Amino acid sequence: MQNLLDFDAQQLTAWFAEQGEKPFRARQVLRWIYKAGESDFDAMSDLAISLREKLKQIACVKAPTVMREETATDGTRKWLLDVGTGNAVETVYIPEEDRGTLCVSTQAGCALDCAFCSTGKQGFNRNLSTAEIIGQVWWANHELGKNAEGNWPVTNVVLMGMGEPLLNFDSTVSALRLMLDDNAYGLSRRRVTVSTSGVVPAMDRLRDECPVALAISLHAPNDELRNVLVPINQKYPLQELMAACRRYLEKAPRDFVTFEYVMLAGVNDREQDARELIRLVRDVPCKFNLIPFNPFPQAPYQRSDMETVKRFRDILMQADIVTTIRKVRGDDIAAACGQLAGQVQDKTKRTHRVVEASQ
Numbered sequence: 001m002q003n004l005l006d007f008d009a010q011q012l013t014a015w016f017a018e019q020g021e022k023p024f025r026a027r028q029v030l031r032w033i034y035k036a037g038e039s040d041f042d043a044m045s046d047l048a049i050s051l052r053e054k055l056k057q058i059a060c061v062k063a064p065t066v067m068r069e070e071t072a073t074d075g076t077r078k079w080l081l082d083v084g085t086g087n088a089v090e091t092v093y094i095p096e097e098d099r100g101t102l103c104v105s106t107q108a109g110c111a112l113d114c115a116f117c118s119t120g121k122q123g124f125n126r127n128l129s130t131a132e133i134i135g136q137v138w139w140a141n142h143e144l145g146k147n148a149e150g151n152w153p154v155t156n157v158v159l160m161g162m163g164e165p166l167l168n169f170d171s172t173v174s175a176l177r178l179m180l181d182d183n184a185y186g187l188s189r190r191r192v193t194v195s196t197s198g199v200v201p202a203m204d205r206l207r208d209e210c211p212v213a214l215a216i217s218l219h220a221p222n223d224e225l226r227n228v229l230v231p232i233n234q235k236y237p238l239q240e241l242m243a244a245c246r247r248y249l250e251k252a253p254r255d256f257v258t259f260e261y262v263m264l265a266g267v268n269d270r271e272q273d274a275r276e277l278i279r280l281v282r283d284v285p286c287k288f289n290l291i292p293f294n295p296f297p298q299a300p301y302q303r304s305d306m307e308t309v310k311r312f313r314d315i316l317m318q319a320d321i322v323t324t325i326r327k328v329r330g331d332d333i334a335a336a337c338g339q340l341a342g343q344v345q346d347k348t349k350r351t352h353r354v355v356e357a358s359q
């Protein structure tokens, strides 16, 4: 069975051609799946009955199955989705007055092992397929239902769930294309954000192949500290990362990148860190988003107190850098940034090491 959620528009058209079908059939099916939220071929009423029968034999529209669902006191919803062989990933829906943001996972676990991240501590199992990535959006829209105006509730997508999207490039880009495609969700490029820990070559590819809004997990003002907090920095150090941001902005839908900066008490939250940051990002049009650290079991860090976070923000603002403090959402159901753990059958044996180290 071919899961049609695995194809972006171009791939679906190619697959239809292989079945001897015209391109406009692919477009019709795409609209049924994403605009109508339909998974039953029998309901696709403008397709010839013979085509519907054929599709029923060889294809399906199947989002990952939900294992658990939780709703936080602030309305944030979290779904644990089964992606097979003992792995599960998490998707979080964050309702706000003027939009609905879905935080989507791209890998079961993550191999990059950032020191403050609960997903990283889980180890890595595998990349998610396109169907598993776009299936999270499909599922959330399906579950929440269209609003009174007939629009889907998910208006913004951030690839900030489990995993490093740019290390699962092809599936991520196909899923992004479906978010943007007018025959699918038709979201504007500015409403779709990829967050990366800084995989420099893949940032260039994303810029060329599918530019969307970009967020960078910065977290440290110098290489010495970033090498510890975000180990991929050892491969792509800060000056290379800053240069990649500037190149990205040449083609980006927004004229700034967002730097995410998790505030860790006594580690990266001092005034001198803020001043060093200002020098670091001098040539990169940017905004800052300060994220109060979200603790998880055995986390080696503590959250900076609010006063410190505000002082840090004020220093950046005085240097004319727009800086926001991320509201903590959904932390009573462990749905806040960096708390997503899902269920990962670690293939890198990292879980082992972490367990040993904590004994």
Ligand code: SAH
Pocket (backbone or CB within 6 Å): 116, 117, 118, 159, 160, 161, 162, 163, 164, 165, 195, 196, 197, 215, 216, 217, 260, 261, 262, 291, 292, 293, 294, 295, 296, 337, 338, 339
């Ligand atoms: N791998 C990508 C996207 C997923 S992480 C990346 O690293 O950008 C999404 C965001 O949550 C990143 O900015 C990450 O640094 C941040 N994050 C991770 N652990 C966190 C924690 N414990 N508290 C707050 N933010 C965290």
Ligand code: SF4
Pocket (backbone or CB within 6 Å): 110, 111, 112, 113, 114, 117, 118, 119, 120, 121, 161, 162, 163, 164, 197, 217
């Ligand atoms: Fe992976 Fe991002 Fe977590 Fe780092 S912060 S371990 S890159 S998910």
